[in-house]
Amino acid sequence: xxxxxxxxxxxxxxxxxxxxxxxxxxxxxxILSQAQTVFAELQIPRENxxxxxxxxxxxRFPYYVNSYGFHTIHGRAFAVxxxxxxxxxxxxxxxxxxxxxxxxxxxxxFIHVCRRNVxxxxxxxxxxxxxxxxxxxxxxxxxxxxxxxxxxxxIDHPFTPAALALGADASFVARSVDIFVKEQREVLKxxxxxxxxxxxEIYQNCNIFNDGAWDQLTDKTIREERCLFLxxxxxMVFAGGKKGIRLNGLRPEVVELGEGLSAADCLVHxxxxxxxxxxVARMDFxxxxxPMGVIHRKERPSYEAMVADQITTAKAxxxxxxxxxxxxxxxxxxx
Amino acid sequence: MKTAQSVDHVVIRFAGDSGDGMQIVGTQFTxxxxxxxxxxxxxxxxxxxxRAPAGTxxxxxxxxxxxxxxxxxTPGDAPEALIAMNPAALKVNIADLKKxxxxxxxxxxxxxxxxxxxxxxSNPLEDGxxxxxxxxAVDLARNTKEAVDGLGLSLKETERCxxxxxxxxxxxxxxxxxxxxxxxxxxxxxxxxxxxxxxxLRAGYAYAETVELFHSRYEIPPMxxxxxxxxxxVGNHATALGMLVAAEKAHLPLFLGSYPITPATDILQFxxxxxxxxxxxxxxxxxxxxxxxxxxxxxxxxLGLTTTSGPGMALKTEAMGLAVMTELPLVxxxxxxxxxxxxxxxxxxxxxxxxxxxxxxxEAPIPVVAACTPADCFEMAIEATRxxxxxxxxxxxxxxxxxANGSEPWMVPNVDDIxxxxxxxxxxVEGFKAYGRDPVTLARPWVRPGTPGLEHRIGGxxxxxxxxxxxxxxxxxxxxVHIRAQKVAGIKVPDLEAxxxxxxxLVVGWGSTFGAIRVAVDQARAQGVKVAxxxxxxxxxxxxxxxxxxxxxxxIIVPEMNLGQLVKILREKTLIDCISIPKIQGKAxxxxxxxxxxxxxxxxxxx
Numbered sequence: 001x002x003x004x005x006x007x008x009x010x011x012x013x014x015x016x017x018x019x020x021x022x023x024x025x026x027x028x029x030x031i032l033s034q035a036q037t038v039f040a041e042l043q044i045p046r047e048n049x050x051x052x053x054x055x056x057x058x059x060r061f062p063y064y065v066n067s068y069g070f071h072t073i074h075g076r077a078f079a080v081x082x083x084x085x086x087x088x089x090x091x092x093x094x095x096x097x098x099x100x101x102x103x104x105x106x107x108x109x110f111i112h113v114c115r116r117n118v119x120x121x122x123x124x125x126x127x128x129x130x131x132x133x134x135x136x137x138x139x140x141x142x143x144x145x146x147x148x149x150x151x152x153x154x155i156d157h158p159f160t161p162a163a164l165a166l167g168a169d170a171s172f173v174a175r176s177v178d179i180f181v182k183e184q185r186e187v188l189k190x191x192x193x194x195x196x197x198x199x200x201e202i203y204q205n206c207n208i209f210n211d212g213a214w215d216q217l218t219d220k221t222i223r224e225e226r227c228l229f230l231x232x233x234x235x236m237v238f239a240g241g242k243k244g245i246r247l248n249g250l251r252p253e254v255v256e257l258g259e260g261l262s263a264a265d266c267l268v269h270x271x272x273x274x275x276x277x278x279x280v281a282r283m284d285f286x287x288x289x290x291p292m293g294v295i296h297r298k299e300r301p302s303y304e305a306m307v308a309d310q311i312t313t314a315k316a317x318x319x320x321x322x323x324x325x326x327x328x329x330x331x332x333x334x335x
Numbered sequence: 336m337k338t339a340q341s342v343d344h345v346v347i348r349f350a351g352d353s354g355d356g357m358q359i360v361g362t363q364f365t366x367x368x369x370x371x372x373x374x375x376x377x378x379x380x381x382x383x384x385x386r387a388p389a390g391t392x393x394x395x396x397x398x399x400x401x402x403x404x405x406x407x408x409t410p411g412d413a414p415e416a417l418i419a420m421n422p423a424a425l426k427v428n429i430a431d432l433k434k435x436x437x438x439x440x441x442x443x444x445x446x447x448x449x450x451x452x453x454x455x456x457s458n459p460l461e462d463g464x465x466x467x468x469x470x471x472a473v474d475l476a477r478n479t480k481e482a483v484d485g486l487g488l489s490l491k492e493t494e495r496c497x498x499x500x501x502x503x504x505x506x507x508x509x510x511x512x513x514x515x516x517x518x519x520x521x522x523x524x525x526x527x528x529x530x531x532x533x534x535x536l537r538a539g540y541a542y543a544e545t546v547e548l549f550h551s552r553y554e555i556p557p558m559x560x561x562x563x564x565x566x567x568x569v570g571n572h573a574t575a576l577g578m579l580v581a582a583e584k585a586h587l588p589l590f591l592g593s594y595p596i597t598p599a600t601d602i603l604q605f606x607x608x609x610x611x612x613x614x615x616x617x618x619x620x621x622x623x624x625x626x627x628x629x630x631x632x633x634x635x636x637x638l639g640l641t642t643t644s645g646p647g648m649a650l651k652t653e654a655m656g657l658a659v660m661t662e663l664p665l666v667x668x669x670x671x672x673x674x675x676x677x678x679x680x681x682x683x684x685x686x687x688x689x690x691x692x693x694x695x696x697x698e699a700p701i702p703v704v705a706a707c708t709p710a711d712c713f714e715m716a717i718e719a720t721r722x723x724x725x726x727x728x729x730x731x732x733x734x735x736x737x738x739a740n741g742s743e744p745w746m747v748p749n750v751d752d753i754x755x756x757x758x759x760x761x762x763x764v765e766g767f768k769a770y771g772r773d774p775v776t777l778a779r780p781w782v783r784p785g786t787p788g789l790e791h792r793i794g795g796x797x798x799x800x801x802x803x804x805x806x807x808x809x810x811x812x813x814x815x816v817h818i819r820a821q822k823v824a825g826i827k828v829p830d831l832e833a834x835x836x837x838x839x840x841l842v843v844g845w846g847s848t849f850g851a852i853r854v855a856v857d858q859a860r861a862q863g864v865k866v867a868x869x870x871x872x873x874x875x876x877x878x879x880x881x882x883x884x885x886x887x888x889x890x891i892i893v894p895e896m897n898l899g900q901l902v903k904i905l906r907e908k909t910l911i912d913c914i915s916i917p918k919i920q921g922k923a924x925x926x927x928x929x930x931x932x933x934x935x936x937x938x939x940x941x942x
Binding site for chain 2: 016018045046047048050052055062063066067068069070071072073076078079080081082083084085086087088090091108109112307310311313314315317318319320322323325326327328330331332333334335
């Protein structure tokens with residue numbers, strides 16, 4: 001195709017010809033669909049899009065996106081994506097992963113990709129269970145969860161993924177839910193615009209092995225009560241404006257609004273402050289509503305850009321003479 | 336002044352505490368000797384601990400230099416001279432010294448406390464245990480102190496100059512010029528340390544010249560070398576330069592993903608300093624990220640490289656399978672060390688051969704090549720790359736600790752004379768199949784992401800032939816297993832050549848045993864033994880003529896620094912019963928050991 005020809009991409013252009021093999025009713029379908037919508041909204045040239053995944057149900061994602069894709073090995077997608085992005089900074093590189101892939105077997109790579117701030121979009125499908133291996137507790141499963149490998153209940157304390165990412169100094173941390181279609185799209189778009197590692201946790205329902213894992217938060221009837229939709233610079237209010245979050249010392253607390261307290265007394269969301277982000281990321285049900293949207297966003301130089309800068313600097317200051325390099329410092333000549 | 340006695344080769348060993356600067360003086364002696372025009376081979380030997388307790392045998396660090404006015408292939412079996420900085424260094428090394436050899440001992444360390452730390456019960460300088468050797472005890476500390484007097488150095492700083500004093504003594508003893516080290520000191524140190532080290536060096540030289548302690552001085556005339564420009568090089572440096580040139584010749588950017596591990600770390604360090612050549616080095620969080628980042632870069636169209644040693648190879652295993660399945664080019668360098676587990680991190684071994692060839696889950700063939708001398712690491716890095724990009728496959732390059740840290744003079748090649756093997760990425764949309772194949776090499780096409788119309792997905796799940804789509808079809812799987820095996824088996828590699836006689840005994844080696852085998856075979860032939868040497872640089876696939884060559888000989892022996900791993904492969908591939916000569920001590924073979932094996936196994940014809 002002529003590179004000069006203007007092209008536009010529709011959502012269907014990002015759909016591959018492969019039969020999707022997720023279980024009917026799986027939350028993954030919704031995430032795939034929203035991602036494809038976002039790719040089209042952002043008009044990412046299909047050939048410049050690369051989707052990298054590890055192992056697990058979520059990691060089948062690249063097969064269903066008509067772009068360059070790489071279904072790698074368990075837990076290693078972050079490292080593969082890092083190598084790709086460093087080698088090819090002009091590509092838009094996305095990582096599809098799950099709670100097991102990213103936080104268990106890939107935990108080490110996860111924290112290191114966050115601290116390095118490689119310009120990747122990470123979508124982590126969190127269903128709090130191992131699905132592909134048919135139902136064992138995951139690093140986000142709740143204490144007491146009964147599964148095939150925890151018949152008396154899980155005794156493993158779960159991670160809070162957003163807090164873990166912030167602990168590793170991720171520069172963009174956000175959260176959404178598979179069925180929150182519009183909010184999810186906004187978060188994915190924000191992630192794409194962010195230069196650096198963007199970590200997006202999406203609560204996803206595994207209707208076979210952990211059905212309804214998020215219902216207590218996301219069901220239409222209680223959503224407003226139990227989720228806190230974040231907006232930068234806006235006070236943290238929820239439950240249709242009836243409740244808010246206030247800071248009491250270093251701890252947040254839920255307050256009823258209306259009786260002498262108004263939105264003006266509530267904490268104002270500041271996505272740029274990592275100390276603030278740490279507080280928000282720690283808020284969890286049932287004590288608090290679960291924060292949704294962009295928890296933290298603060299640009300700092302991205303890893304692959306710094307790699308490129310160092311090479312540019314070295315090329316500008318050092319003479320590039322391969323023959324001379326082979327000779328090294330001390331040589332002698334035999335005639 | 337004494338007249339120098341001309342000899343054609345000498346082996347000397349510097350030994351002291353890890354903190355005594357033995358590696359520095361060894362390297363200085365080596366560089367001076369190389370510039371002087373001798374052929375040489377070196378072997379540094381150091382403990383895994385950075386600074387084991389001073390004065391103990393665990394902390395002894397050594398550096399052996401073999402130099403000659405003729406071609407040499409090994410760092411030498413037994414030193415003629417030992418510079419021992421303390422009793423522990425003497426204790427560890429004295430057994431290797433030739434009878435009648437010279438011991439230069441650092442006198443003030445041979446006191447009760449140090450003798451006890453070394454685990455000795457009496458002073459070897461006084462108890463008669465060194466009666467087979469010529470012993471020169473020098474008061475290095477006092478002499479060095481006098482040399483640097485007035486420079487305002489602390490006692491500790493003064494102490495640190497004594498290695499240069501010892502180096503000065505050896506320079507006089509072996510008629511070496513001082514200038515190369517003087518220049519190095521001037522460039523390396525600031526005042527007052529510059530002046531102090533220079534004074535110590537010159538004082539050592541003058542001391543040796545003045546005192547009557549040495550019975551003789553030696554002269555080792557320069558050798559007759561082939562015309563060209565030479566330098567001295569260690570194996571890890573040669574590997575790094577080889578990869579840099581290989582990327583250039585393939586017209587690819589080089590990406591190294593690596594995690595520091597002894598004895599491979601130097602390759603990462605060298606390449607990290609070549610950013611001006613566009614090299615991207617990624618010091619990963621672990622061994623797995625090292626290789627998987629390189630695989631990601633290869634997917635992006637770069638030359639992916641990962642460097643490690645045995646334990647790191649174990650961790651990279653699953654990812655190597657991914658590179659096999661996705662048929663991406665990748666170079667994996669394993670600088671072998673003693674194993675298993677942490678094993679002997681700073682000692683050499685060849686015990687990862689079977690791991691390299693077979694050590695993965697599933698049928699996962701990977702080509703394996705091995706370097707045979709420090710300078711050969713350069714050639715084999717290029718060869719590994721050529722195979723990787725020509726056949727779209729990961730390739731393992733095996734070196735080892737002995738090659739990695741050992742050095743030899745290298746006639747530096749002209750970069751323009753090294754053949755190119757430029758990579759062509761597929762851009763043609765018509766007829767594209769992600770797992771379509773070149774009819775000759777069976778390589779699949781390499782497509783750079785960013786190429787419109789060729790978007791495709793790859794991964795670790797079995798691929799349908801042609802399309803590369805996920806396939807669980809039983810017949811397709813069997814077919815693909817065969818294809819991957821055929822592709823590797825069909826790689827064109829140079830024929831195996833024998834050096835020496837036809838018929839009789841054949842000594843087959845691979846990797847760093849080259850020098851010791853070559854010298855032993857030549858010595859045996861000089862004694863009238865009918866013997867030849869064949870050295871394998873391609874281990875998978877083997878050269879096509881291997882079987883035919885072997886059948887010209889009556890008996891085959893295979894010296895290896897393992898329990899007979901190549902023997903297993905050779906038996907499997909040729910059905911010829913090769914005899915294993917194993918040595919697994921973390922130390923290279925001595926020429927004498929291989930010579931003894933040749934004599935033992937020689938084929939005596941019936942009269």
